[in-house]
Amino acid sequence: MTTPTTPPTAGGGRSEYLHGLDVLRVVASAAIVYTHLASWISGKNRSWPIGDLVNAVTSPLHLRPDLAFIGVASFLLVSGLVVTRVSLRESPGEFLRRRAVRVLPPLWAALILAFAVVSTGLVREMAPESAATALHLLNNAWFGPYFVGGAVLLPVVWTLLVQLAFYAFTALTIPLLRRWPWLPSAVAAALISVTTSLVPQGAVGPVRTVVAFLPIVFIGQLISLAQAGRVRLGAAVALGAVHLLLFVRADLVSRGIFTPGGGYHNVLLMIVLLVLLFMSANGPVARSRWTRALARRTYSVYLVHMPIGFAVLELLVDAIGASWALLISVLVIAVATELFYRAVERPLERLLRRRRRRRADLERPVDTDEPTPGGNRDGLAGRGADAGRSARQGADIA
Amino acid sequence: MSHASAGARHAQVRAARVVRAAGAALLLYSYLWGLWSDQRGVRLALVDETREWVSRPLGIGEDGGPLGIMLLLLASGFTSVRASGAGRSVRDRLVRVYLPLVVGAAVAAALLLAGGDVLAGRDTGELSPAGAFGDVGLINYLAPGAAPVLALGWVVCVELITTLTGAVISRSGGRAVWWTPLAQLAVVGVLAAFCDPSSPLALLLCFWPLAVIGQLVASGTGGAAPLWPLVLAGLAAWGLVAWTERAFPDLEGWWYGLTACYAALFFTALVRADLGSTRRSVGDWFASRSRWILVFTGTIGWALASALSALPPLLALVIASAATLLASECGHRASTALRTAPVRGQA
Numbered sequence: 082m083t084t085p086t087t088p089p090t091a092g093g094g095r096s097e098y099l100h101g102l103d104v105l106r107v108v109a110s111a112a113i114v115y116t117h118l119a120s121w122i123s124g125k126n127r128s129w130p131i132g133d134l135v136n137a138v139t140s141p142l143h144l145r146p147d148l149a150f151i152g153v154a155s156f157l158l159v160s161g162l163v164v165t166r167v168s169l170r171e172s173p174g175e176f177l178r179r180r181a182v183r184v185l186p187p188l189w190a191a192l193i194l195a196f197a198v199v200s201t202g203l204v205r206e207m208a209p210e211s212a213a214t215a216l217h218l219l220n221n222a223w224f225g226p227y228f229v230g231g232a233v234l235l236p237v238v239w240t241l242l243v244q245l246a247f248y249a250f251t252a253l254t255i256p257l258l259r260r261w262p263w264l265p266s267a268v269a270a271a272l273i274s275v276t277t278s279l280v281p282q283g284a285v286g287p288v289r290t291v292v293a294f295l296p297i298v299f300i301g302q303l304i305s306l307a308q309a310g311r312v313r314l315g316a317a318v319a320l321g322a323v324h325l326l327l328f329v330r331a332d333l334v335s336r337g338i339f340t341p342g343g344g345y346h347n348v349l350l351m352i353v354l355l356v357l358l359f360m361s362a363n364g365p366v367a368r369s370r371w372t373r374a375l376a377r378r379t380y381s382v383y384l385v386h387m388p389i390g391f392a393v394l395e396l397l398v399d400a401i402g403a404s405w406a407l408l409i410s411v412l413v414i415a416v417a418t419e420l421f422y423r424a425v426e427r428p429l430e431r432l433l434r435r436r437r438r439r440r441a442d443l444e445r446p447v448d449t450d451e452p453t454p455g456g457n458r459d460g461l462a463g464r465g466a467d468a469g470r471s472a473r474q475g476a477d478i479a
Numbered sequence: 480m481s482h483a484s485a486g487a488r489h490a491q492v493r494a495a496r497v498v499r500a501a502g503a504a505l506l507l508y509s510y511l512w513g514l515w516s517d518q519r520g521v522r523l524a525l526v527d528e529t530r531e532w533v534s535r536p537l538g539i540g541e542d543g544g545p546l547g548i549m550l551l552l553l554a555s556g557f558t559s560v561r562a563s564g565a566g567r568s569v570r571d572r573l574v575r576v577y578l579p580l581v582v583g584a585a586v587a588a589a590l591l592l593a594g595g596d597v598l599a600g601r602d603t604g605e606l607s608p609a610g611a612f613g614d615v616g617l618i619n620y621l622a623p624g625a626a627p628v629l630a631l632g633w634v635v636c637v638e639l640i641t642t643l644t645g646a647v648i649s650r651s652g653g654r655a656v657w658w659t660p661l662a663q664l665a666v667v668g669v670l671a672a673f674c675d676p677s678s679p680l681a682l683l684l685c686f687w688p689l690a691v692i693g694q695l696v697a698s699g700t701g702g703a704a705p706l707w708p709l710v711l712a713g714l715a716a717w718g719l720v721a722w723t724e725r726a727f728p729d730l731e732g733w734w735y736g737l738t739a740c741y742a743a744l745f746f747t748a749l750v751r752a753d754l755g756s757t758r759r760s761v762g763d764w765f766a767s768r769s770r771w772i773l774v775f776t777g778t779i780g781w782a783l784a785s786a787l788s789a790l791p792p793l794l795a796l797v798i799a800s801a802a803t804l805l806a807s808e809c810g811h812r813a814s815t816a817l818r819t820a821p822v823r824g825q826a
Contacts, residue, residue: 141720141724141725141736141737142736142737142740143538143734326532329536332536346536347537347538350537350741351740351741351744357748357752358748358751361748364706
């Protein structure tokens with residue numbers, strides 16, 4: 082669906098790095114931070130001119146208050162898109178292993194951070210002080226609160242459940258995805274529909290939440306497959322429409338998942354259109370080092386902004402007012418993100434890169450050092466810097 | 480600032496045609512299937528389900544009719560710049576835009592004389608066949624209290640303005656790429672600020688910025704201007720839609736700001752995408768007949784659906800839709816023959 086700048090790869094798909102998606106990821110993470118900080122302030126019934134202005138300017142779009150859901154929808158959509166590209170060149174085991182290494186250790190580190198902050202009693206909006214026990218920490222480490230109940234230490238974690246469900250399904254269907262690329266998303270649509278029908282509206286547990294939001298990730302998958310030329314545009318649009326309707330249906334028939342007031346579906350459609358638009362963005366901003374660097378830190382921002390931001394707001398808002406407290410909170414989040422990224426995410430990135438390089442060296446034919454047509458030495462689809470970055474894009478998002 | 484290659488420009492024009500086709504199809508569905516059945520108190524499962532599952536959740540009002548008009552205007556703005564740039568005669572383009580309005584008004588007048596039923600505008604009073612003269616002179620779309628016989632004729636008014644301003648952009652180049660769209664936005668802003676809230680200009684002013692966005696996209700994707708200032712101008716145009724929606728009480732509550740956002744994003748994404756195949760399709764057919772569909776939906780289609788009230792509504796609407804499309808085909812062929820006749824004579 083985007084302008085082809087490189088020829089199709091040996092795998093049959095185009096693999097150029099989608100620089101525009103980095104911009105979208107940065108915007109999405111900013112939106113998530115804004116939503117949570119602004120909600121904290123409005124939850125305290127404090128007047129905040131910038132928040133009022135943002136809500137007034139966006140009111141013709143009938144969004145949710147404080148730009149809510151924009152960031153989540155963007156992340157889920159981009160995740161489905163990019164992870165699908167990665168899944169086409171990894172074995173199921175490798176795919177799951179890499180996703181797990183990317184997602185879980187940073188999550189555990191963030192849970193320890195959240196545990197420490199919650200124990201100070203500064204972030205009661207996030208979790209009560211009583212939740213700061215070793216038992217709760219262990220329970221959160223395996224998403225226990227969503228299955229067996231208990232306090233949630235880091236409320237943003239529910240979206241990771243949606244992503245992990247998608248990763249598991251994708252790993253299982255990688256052979257299908259390669260042979261009949263349209264089939265996994267069609268099967269997923271059927272499964273989501275049946276599950277929505279069978280699981281009672283008020284059922285405890287994460288199943289209903291996961292199936293309510295899974296269609297967004299599959300829309301991302303379909304965009305990816307259409308962009309790579311693996312699924313016809315018409316088929317992708319039809320299947321994408323089915324997933325959009327499933328998301329609408331989830332809202333119509335669910336209780337306690339969607340906040341009343343609407344604004345979910347129009348946001349999703351807007352984000353889908355923005356993703357399509359940004360996929361072809363290739364200008365200086367999209368390609369800049371800063372955008373790239375910020376995009377690499379979006380998962381860290383996602384994990385640390387809530388405990389750090391809420392704690393700073395709690396400490397400062399009475400003393401210096403909402404606007405200044407928010408500004409300082411954003412600065413502290415930026416510093417904490419950088420530290421978290423350097424201490425947790427970057428070492429993992431390096432570890433994965435080393436392992437990939439080692440594996441590539443082992444798989445390289447001994448009699449030749451020439452690149453294979455349409456692929457590079459380590460077997461990745463595509464050639465050159467963009468192809469390498471394309472592989473990393475998938476790794477980053479996961 | 481880079482200039483788009485010939486292949487890329489061709490793909491962009493094709494995308495604009497797809498958008499125009501989508502707009503025409505939405506118009507036909509909205510005004511004939513949605514509005515006509517509503518006014519007759521007819522319940523159609525297709526329309527009800529579409530409203531329940533698509534229109535309401537996504538905030539697309541009036542069964543997608545305004546969205547269709549916005550898509551047409553975006554494509555029109557885009558084409559007005561590109562077609563003039565490709566050396567096509569402005570006069571020929573004006574004729575191509577204006578002729579359906581003249582024919583549509585005449586058909587509406589004839590139907591009214593014969594006692595038929597045509598689609599009336601939102602705030603118009605008693606329709607009279609003589610009103611066709613006001614439509615052809617465009618006065619009915621500008622003067623307060625007028626009753627146009629062609630309810631959607633105001634869209635053609637915007638297209639005529641766009642054709643002229645697009646030619647200015649394309650032929651003057653340079654700073655005209657900036658001042659022509661900005662001047663149009665200024666005109667919309669001033670008129671919306673000072674005109675009567677119940678003015679028939681309301682809809683025209685609310686939708687005109689979409690055509691300007693189409694022109695901005697044409698300049699941006701054609702490499703005629705840097706991207707960021709164009710994006711800011713596009714945001715200003717969207718802001719005007721949102722503001723006029725609030726300024727005119729008749730327009731409030733229809734969520735035109737959201738619809739305009741969908742339309743502009745869809746259009747821009749499609750123009751920047753590579754649609755690949757160049758073979759002719761149903762979409763091309765709809766695109767080339769879009770103005771005829773615009774004028775015949777509320778006249779021939781509407782009148783026929785009303786005249787066939789003895790039949791089941793679904794059947795009446797299928798026949799009315801087919802007749803609208805057939806009439807559009809005839810209109811298109813006749814106008815093509817008319818426009819190419821002098822060329823053939825010279826040959």
